[in-house]
Amino acid sequence: xxxxxxxxxxxxxxxxxxxxxxxxxxxxxxxxxxxxxxxxxxxxxxxxxxxxxxxxxxxxxxxxxxxxxxxxxxxxxxxxxxxxxxxxxxxxxxxxxxxxxxxxxxxxxxxxxxxxxxxxxxxxxxxxxxxxxxxxxxxxxxxxxxxxxxxxxxxxxxxxxxxxxxxxxxxxxxxxxxxxxxxxxxxxxxxxxxxxxxxxxxxxxxxxxxxxxxxxxxxxxxxxxxxxxxxxxxxxxxxxxxxxxxxxxxxxxxxxxxxxxxxxxxxxxxxxxxxxxxxxxxxxxxxxxxxxxxxxxxxxxxxxxxxxxxxxxxxxxxxxxxxxxxxxxxxxxxxxxxxxxxxxxxxxxxxxxxxxxxxxxxxxxxxxxxxxxxxxxxxxxxxxxxxxxxxxxxxxxxxxxxxxxxxxxxxxxxxxxxxxxxxxxxxxxxxxxxxxxxxxxxxxxxxxxxxxxxxxxxxxxxxxxxxxxxxxxxxxxxxxxxxxxxxxxxxxxxxxxxxxxxxxxxxxxxxxxxxxxxxxxxxxxxxxxxxxxxxxxxxxxxxxxxxxxxxxxxxxxxxxxxxxxxxxxxxxxxxxxxxxxxxxxxxxxxxxxxxxxxxxxxxxxxxxxxxxxxxxxxxxxxxxxxxxxxxxxxxxxxxxxxxxxxxxxxxxxxxxxxxxxxxxxxxxxxxxxxxxxxxxxxxxxxxxxxxxxxxxxxxxxxxxxxxxxxxxxxxxxxxxxxxxxxxxxxxxxxxxxxxxxxxxxxxxxxxxxxxxxxxxxx
Numbered sequence: 069x070x071x072x073x074x075x076x077x078x079x080x081x082x083x084x085x086x087x088x089x090x091x092x093x094x095x096x097x098x099x100x101x102x103x104x105x106x107x108x109x110x111x112x113x114x115x116x117x118x119x120x121x122x123x124x125x126x127x128x129x130x131x132x133x134x135x136x137x138x139x140x141x142x143x144x145x146x147x148x149x150x151x152x153x154x155x156x157x158x159x160x161x162x163x164x165x166x167x168x169x170x171x172x173x174x175x176x177x178x179x180x181x182x183x184x185x186x187x188x189x190x191x192x193x194x195x196x197x198x199x200x201x202x203x204x205x206x207x208x209x210x211x212x213x214x215x216x217x218x219x220x221x222x223x224x225x226x227x228x229x230x231x232x233x234x235x236x237x238x239x240x241x242x243x244x245x246x247x248x249x250x251x252x253x254x255x256x257x258x259x260x261x262x263x264x265x266x267x268x269x270x271x272x273x274x275x276x277x278x279x280x281x282x283x284x285x286x287x288x289x290x291x292x293x294x295x296x297x298x299x300x301x302x303x304x305x306x307x308x309x310x311x312x313x314x315x316x317x318x319x320x321x322x323x324x325x326x327x328x329x330x331x332x333x334x335x336x337x338x339x340x341x342x343x344x345x346x347x348x349x350x351x352x353x354x355x356x357x358x359x360x361x362x363x364x365x366x367x368x369x370x371x372x373x374x375x376x377x378x379x380x381x382x383x384x385x386x387x388x389x390x391x392x393x394x395x396x397x398x399x400x401x402x403x404x405x406x407x408x409x410x411x412x413x414x415x416x417x418x419x420x421x422x423x424x425x426x427x428x429x430x431x432x433x434x435x436x437x438x439x440x441x442x443x444x445x446x447x448x449x450x451x452x453x454x455x456x457x458x459x460x461x462x463x464x465x466x467x468x469x470x471x472x473x474x475x476x477x478x479x480x481x482x483x484x485x486x487x488x489x490x491x492x493x494x495x496x497x498x499x500x501x502x503x504x505x506x507x508x509x510x511x512x513x514x515x516x517x518x519x520x521x522x523x524x525x526x527x528x529x530x531x532x533x534x535x536x537x538x539x540x541x542x543x544x545x546x547x548x549x550x551x552x553x554x555x556x557x558x559x560x561x562x563x564x565x566x567x568x569x570x571x572x573x574x575x576x577x578x579x580x581x582x583x584x585x586x587x588x589x590x591x592x593x594x595x596x597x598x599x600x601x602x603x604x605x606x607x608x609x610x611x612x613x614x615x616x617x618x619x620x621x622x623x624x625x626x627x628x629x630x631x632x633x634x635x636x637x638x639x640x641x642x643x644x645x646x647x648x649x650x651x652x653x654x655x656x657x658x659x660x661x662x663x664x665x666x667x668x669x670x671x672x673x674x675x676x677x678x679x680x681x682x683x684x685x686x687x688x689x690x691x692x693x694x695x696x697x698x699x700x701x702x703x704x705x706x707x708x709x710x711x712x713x714x715x716x717x718x719x720x721x722x723x724x725x726x727x728x729x730x731x732x733x734x735x736x737x738x739x740x741x742x743x744x745x746x747x748x749x750x751x752x753x754x755x756x757x758x759x760x761x762x763x764x765x766x767x768x769x770x771x772x773x774x775x776x777x778x779x780x781x782x783x784x785x786x787x788x789x790x791x792x793x794x795x796x797x798x799x800x801x802x803x804x805x806x807x808x809x810x811x812x813x814x815x816x817x818x819x820x821x822x823x824x825x826x827x828x829x830x
Contacts, residue, residue, distance in 0.1 A: 070136050070166065072173045073447045073488065075125040076577050077113045080513075082487040086127050087113070089135045089158075097156045109140075117722075117753060120144070120267045121151065126173055128157075128166050137166040139174050143181055144267075145757040149260050150178040151268075152188035171217065177449070179246050184256065186246065187264060189239035190214065190221065193296070197228060198237045207237070212297040219244035223293040226284035227261070231273055243292060251290055258285040316638060317445045317453040318354040319438040320345070324458045327431035329391060329423060335592055335625040336472040341458060344621075347631030353642050354454070359434065359441040367436055370479045370507050372467040375416050379429050379474055382409040388426035395420055418463070418470035418528065432459050432474035439477040439620050443484050446578060446616045452641060453618050455481075460622040462501035462582045463528060471528060476503045478582045478620040485618070486513050489577025492615075493517065494567060496606065497584025497622040498594035500532030500548065504582065510542040515574045517567045519560070521595065522550035545574075553595050557602040560587065564609060565772070571613065572669055579615040585624030585633045592625050600629070600636040607640025612768065617641075667758070668721040669765060673706045677719070680726035684750050690787045699746055702731050715745070716773070718766050720758060727753045730766045732778075740776035747780075747791070763798050771823045778823055779803070784815040795819045 078084040087110055094106050109125075116122040121142035128137045137157035143150050152174060157166050178186045192198045193208040211221070221240035230238045241261070245251065265278045325338045348354055368376055386392050394413035398405070405412045413424050435457035442453035455477065462478055463471025478501075482491045493508070495501035495518040508514040523532045538546040547570050549563045571579065589597040598606075610617065619641075624630045678700055685691055685699045705713040714736070720728040728749040735741045744766065749759045770778050780795055782788050784805065796802075800819035809816035 220292040326427040347635035383429035391423035391425040443481040465506040492576040495582040498586040502531035584622035604636040604640035607637040611641040742775040
């Protein structure tokens with residue numbers, strides 16, 4: 069058995085080891101490949117803008133994390149295609165379907181990214197181009213493999229023309245349409261061919277050669293050569309399973325019912341799980357999988373081994389006929405505990421209402437397995453996974469349990485995911501996740517953010533204060549947002565947006581949501597007033613973050629509305645996910661490295677923004693000096709008057725440098741009508757999808773401010789044609805054209821778009 073996961077960068081020891089093994093395979097399997105190209109792979113993962121392709125490194129690993137093969141897929145979001153750079157198996161661990169599984173995964177990823185198809189090169193299988201019979205047979209074997217999936221070379225083009233006269237085995241350009249029909253038109257393929265040749269082989273191929281090859285793709289109709297190895301043309305349809313937007317992996321604790329405390333006031337009851345499942349079953353959002361067992365070492369990686377051992381042994385000793393509650397807490401002489409295990413409960417527990425009994429350990433152990441099983445699918449590329457578990461976990465600290473929690477399911481999963489990238493844990497339960505904070509309080513690779521009732525009135529009372537921000541390496545990596553006893557849904561969303569901004573700045577590879585639905589109106593353990601529609605908005609806001617996300621069930625005890633609230637949360641999460649997931653932002657080499665191409669987003673405006681706005685606007689090449697001065701004046705107005713100026717900004721930064729921005733504001737005298745005054749992207753990062761992302765996020769900001777319609781004015785001149793094309797692509801319609809508005813022959817084109825009040829536009 070093996071799994072396939074995406075390696076975003078080499079920032080963790082596990083990822084760095086995978087990258088090194090990929091380099092070793094390349095050296096062994098591709099002896100003609102230059103060492104500089106092999107050594108460049110880590111940098112390509114960190115800084116894709118430099119290479120004008122976004123690399124997606126997929127590795128196949130066995131149960132012992134030993135690599136069995138890899139595929140390196142290059143994504144060009146500006147031209148909507150993927151290029152398969154390499155696919156190879158480890159010499160001593162190949163076979164067993166690894167190559168086929170990797171290529172299937174490549175196809176799934178390309179389709180999920182909205183690519184027109186996958187392009188790649190194969191050496192020729194004809195005597196005219198490959199005179200050596202042995203080499204030709206190897207080439208034929210590769211082409212036969214890909215033809216099983218419907219991938220075949222383009223016919224009647226000059227792509228296989230040798231760069232140097234007399235060279236043998238020039239590559240064919242192979243195309244896999246991913247089961248989509250018909251073949252893309254020449255007008256779309258020719259620019260793709262140019263991009264492949266210039267971005268990959270610009271230093272080897274003379275411009276005249278590139279022009280000649282590209283011109284051969286401008287014929288009246290492109291075609292693939294007929295099948296050579298299959299009896300009939302039957303391209304495989306792509307069955308997208310991983311990173312799927314319209315299905316959420318669901319893992320349910322199938323043993324939760326054994327932990328049933330039938331005592332009055334114990335609200336953490338088994339009925340909670342079926343109440344949620346009944347509502348989830350009304351949707352078609354979920355793909356349910358069975359959990360599997362993980363070693364106890366995964367728990368001991370975050371919990372003190374003495375706690376784990378105590379819970380296991382004490383629960384066995386108490387048995388299932390009764391429950392024992394802690395009632396003696398050793399504020400002094402804690403080093404001399406009583407001999408009877410049940411009496412030691414207070415040495416490990418933080419309260420008097422979390423019982424020890426024969427099934428508590430078994431149910432809690434299974435809950436951990438569920439969270440890890442869901443996390444494993446996220447590692448493999450699934451966009452969303454949900455661990456529906458009880459007992460909950462976020463109150464369990466490294467050395468103690470309590471608050472109905474025995475093991476910290478979310479923390480165990482976060483620690484597991486941290487092997488493969490940085491993790492953010494967002495806790496939206498009404499009660500502070502003191503356990504999660506405690507476990508990661510000195511770590512910078514796991515960000516912990518919690519929105520909760522202030523500890524002055526809400527459990528656990530001793531933890532969750534605003535000034536608790538982490539210590540040592542973890543200083544600044546814990547954010548608490550304690551709220552008053554009475555909070556409106558609107559006030560809650562303000563806090564959630566602040567939490568999400570902190571997550572965006574951290575820019576994790578994985579997001580974990582500790583999902584407590586006890587912020588609902590009428591919950592017996594809370595005092596807030598969120599209702600179904602508020603949970604829907606909450607889910608949408610989290611889904612819009614677009615990170616691979618694991619949701620782990622925590623609280624929520626008003627059974628009558630629990631399922632409805634959960635369903636609405638996931639429907640909101642799904643609403644954003646209906647759009648194919650955007651390209652994953654490039655990652656930093658280390659948690660503190662700010663020199664990479666990671667995009668950071670902010671709406672705050674400061675004095676230091678004057679020069680960047682002047683630089684970015686002036687570098688665009690289409691604005692006059694007077695127009696550049698106007699752009700800077702808007703920043704000055706915002707700094708002088710604040711929100712009263714009517715000007716809002718959204719900045720995109722990479723490596724601490726502003727590389728794009730928008731300026732927008734409500735149109736005076738109108739009702740919920742907004743104007744987009746500026747949208748500018750620095751030339752260094754054009755054609756990488758940043759302008760489209762800026763516009764998408766700006767629409768989200770306008771909707772958040774209450775805007776219902778967004779207008780954009782632009783010139784009708786030829787120089788502004790790319791801008792007009794972008795607006796149309798993003799769903800704006802041309803509402804008016806005012807001829808000769810700016811000057812003779814230069815009119816004003818006005819675009820407009822209706823915005824949803826409840827959701828970011830898609």
